[in-house]
Amino acid sequence: MQNGNSIFSRLEVRKYILKKNLKRDLPASIVVFLVALPLCLGIALASGVPLFAGIITGIIGGIVVASISGSQLSVSGPAAGLTVIVLGAVAALGSYPIFLLAVVLAGVFQVILGMIKAGTIGNYFPSSVIEGMLAAIGIILIMKQLPHALGVDLDFIDERLVASGGTSVFADLSEAIQNINIPAFVITVLSIAILLFWPKIKKLSSIPAPLVVVVLGIVAAILFQQSGQALRASQMVEIPVVNGAGEFFSLFTMPDFTAITNIKVWEVAITIAVVASLETLLSIEAIDKIDPMKRTSPTNRELVAQGIGNMASGMVGGIPMTSVIVRSSANVNAGGRTKISAIFHGSWLLLSLLFIPGILNMIPLACLAAILLVTGYKLARVSLFKHMYHKGWDQFVPFVITIIAVLLTDLLKGVAVGMLLSVFYLLRTNMRNPYFYKIHQEGDNKNLRIKLSEEVSFLNKAAIQVVLNKIPKETNVVIDGGNSRYIHPDVLETIHNFKHSAFSKGIIVSLEDIKDHYTVPIVDDMPIQNLKNHK
Known part of the structure; x- marks a missing residue:
C-alpha cells in the first residue's frame, strides 16, 4: 500500500511541476517559434535548398530532438554555420537527394560519437571562449538584422563581417541607412520599445512581449498599406502555402541510397557530422551557462539526439541541424524552463505550415528583426565586457580575441583561435607555477632548496630548465619532490641531467623524495559509485 501511495505521490509531483513550468514554457515556445520561423526559411534560402527543407528541419529539431535530448533549454534546427557546407x-x-543521403549518414556518425562518449570534449572549452562566442553571436545578430530593421532587402544569413563575395556588413549597413524604409523603421522602433518596456508593466507582463510585437507588426503593416505606404513582399515573412495533404506530402524528398558507394557522400557526411557535433557541443556549453537554474546537459545523449534528428531530417528532405544558440537564448530570455518549450515550438512550426501560412505571411520582417536585435544585445551587453575585464587579462584577452575572430571568420574558426590563445595563457601559467623555492645563506655558502609542486607535467620542463641554468656556481642545491604525486619523465630527465653536469660548476645537487619513475595518478571514483548505489 505504501508503495502504491509513493507512486501516486510521485505522479502528483510530476503533474504539479509540469503544470507549473507550462505557464512559462508555453509562452516561451511561441517566442522561439516566432524567432525560428524566419531563420529556418532564411538558412534554407542561403543553403540553396527548398524553403520547405528549412521548416521541416525546424519541426524535427523541435519535436524529435528535444524529446530525446537531456538538455532542458536547447532548441535545435537548421544552423547558419552549416550553410556554406x-x-x-x-x-x-x-x-x-544524394546530399540527403550524406545527411542521414552524418546522423549515424553522430549517434556513434555519442555512444563512444565523445561529448565530453565540450567540457574542455574555457568559459572566456564560450562567453566570447556568445557575445560575437549577439553582435552578428545586431549587425545582420539592422538592414531588415531599416527595411532594406539585404542578405542577413552570412555569419561573417566580411562575406566570401567580398561584401562587408559595414557596406550593407551604409547602404541600408541611405535607403531606409520609413514604415519598416517605425515598426522596428515601436517593437523594440514594447520589448523593453512591456515586461516592466506587471499587469501586462503575463502576455509575451514578442507576441505583442508580432500583432503590432501585422496591424501596422495593414495601416501602412491603407495609407499607400505598403511594405514590399520581400519585407514580409514568406512560407510555402500548402493546400491539402497530397500537396503537403509532395514537398518531401527521399535520399538517393544508390549513391551509397560514392566516396564524396561519405566525405560530406563526415564533415557535417564533425562540424555539427562541435557546434552542438559549443552551443550546449553556452546554453548551460545562461540557464537560470544552472543545470548541466548530458553531452553524449545530446550527440545521440542530434544524430537521430539528422537521420530523420535527411530521410524526409531536411537539411542538417545543430543545437542553435540563437533560438536557445531566445528560449531562456522568454522564460522557458523545460524541453516542453522546444517541443511546442516544433509543433507550432508544423501547425503554422499546415493551417495559417497566409497569416504568417502578413508578419513584417522588421518586427522579427527587433526581437533578434534585443536578443543580440542581451548576449553582447556592455556589462559582460566589464565583467570579463575585471576577471583579469588571461580571461579578457581570449574573450575579446574570440569575438574578433568569429566576426572576421566564422563560428568554428573563431572559437579555435580563442582556444589557441587560452592554451597559450595556460602554458604560461604552468611555466610560472611548477615549483616554489627558498634560498638560505650560511656564511660564504649558498643553500638553495627547490620544492616541486604536486603535479609537474612536461609543460613545466622549460621553466624548470631555465631556473636550473641560472643557479650560480658553488651552490648547494636540494630538489625536493616530497609534495609531488606525479613528475613527468621529461622533467625527471632534466633534473637528472642537471645533477650529473652540475659538478663542473661546483654545484652540489641532492634529490629528496624524487622517484625514478612515476605513474599517472588515477582518480578513485568508488565514493561516487557508492553514492549512486546508495538507497
Missing part, C-alpha cells in the same frame, strides 16, 4: 555539398554531389 550545405551549399557546396549539394553542388559537389550533383543532386539534392
Whole structure:
C-alpha cells in the first residue's frame, strides 16, 4: 500500500511541476517559434535548398530532438554555420537527394560519437571562449538584422563581417541607412520599445512581449498599406502555402541510397557530422551557462539526439541541424524552463505550415528583426565586457580575441583561435607555477632548496630548465619532490641531467623524495559509485 501511495505521490509531483513550468514554457515556445520561423526559411534560402527543407528541419529539431535530448533549454534546427557546407555539398554531389543521403549518414556518425562518449570534449572549452562566442553571436545578430530593421532587402544569413563575395556588413549597413524604409523603421522602433518596456508593466507582463510585437507588426503593416505606404513582399515573412495533404506530402524528398558507394557522400557526411557535433557541443556549453537554474546537459545523449534528428531530417528532405544558440537564448530570455518549450515550438512550426501560412505571411520582417536585435544585445551587453575585464587579462584577452575572430571568420574558426590563445595563457601559467623555492645563506655558502609542486607535467620542463641554468656556481642545491604525486619523465630527465653536469660548476645537487619513475595518478571514483548505489 505504501508503495502504491509513493507512486501516486510521485505522479502528483510530476503533474504539479509540469503544470507549473507550462505557464512559462508555453509562452516561451511561441517566442522561439516566432524567432525560428524566419531563420529556418532564411538558412534554407542561403543553403540553396527548398524553403520547405528549412521548416521541416525546424519541426524535427523541435519535436524529435528535444524529446530525446537531456538538455532542458536547447532548441535545435537548421544552423547558419552549416550553410556554406550545405551549399557546396549539394553542388559537389550533383543532386539534392544524394546530399540527403550524406545527411542521414552524418546522423549515424553522430549517434556513434555519442555512444563512444565523445561529448565530453565540450567540457574542455574555457568559459572566456564560450562567453566570447556568445557575445560575437549577439553582435552578428545586431549587425545582420539592422538592414531588415531599416527595411532594406539585404542578405542577413552570412555569419561573417566580411562575406566570401567580398561584401562587408559595414557596406550593407551604409547602404541600408541611405535607403531606409520609413514604415519598416517605425515598426522596428515601436517593437523594440514594447520589448523593453512591456515586461516592466506587471499587469501586462503575463502576455509575451514578442507576441505583442508580432500583432503590432501585422496591424501596422495593414495601416501602412491603407495609407499607400505598403511594405514590399520581400519585407514580409514568406512560407510555402500548402493546400491539402497530397500537396503537403509532395514537398518531401527521399535520399538517393544508390549513391551509397560514392566516396564524396561519405566525405560530406563526415564533415557535417564533425562540424555539427562541435557546434552542438559549443552551443550546449553556452546554453548551460545562461540557464537560470544552472543545470548541466548530458553531452553524449545530446550527440545521440542530434544524430537521430539528422537521420530523420535527411530521410524526409531536411537539411542538417545543430543545437542553435540563437533560438536557445531566445528560449531562456522568454522564460522557458523545460524541453516542453522546444517541443511546442516544433509543433507550432508544423501547425503554422499546415493551417495559417497566409497569416504568417502578413508578419513584417522588421518586427522579427527587433526581437533578434534585443536578443543580440542581451548576449553582447556592455556589462559582460566589464565583467570579463575585471576577471583579469588571461580571461579578457581570449574573450575579446574570440569575438574578433568569429566576426572576421566564422563560428568554428573563431572559437579555435580563442582556444589557441587560452592554451597559450595556460602554458604560461604552468611555466610560472611548477615549483616554489627558498634560498638560505650560511656564511660564504649558498643553500638553495627547490620544492616541486604536486603535479609537474612536461609543460613545466622549460621553466624548470631555465631556473636550473641560472643557479650560480658553488651552490648547494636540494630538489625536493616530497609534495609531488606525479613528475613527468621529461622533467625527471632534466633534473637528472642537471645533477650529473652540475659538478663542473661546483654545484652540489641532492634529490629528496624524487622517484625514478612515476605513474599517472588515477582518480578513485568508488565514493561516487557508492553514492549512486546508495538507497
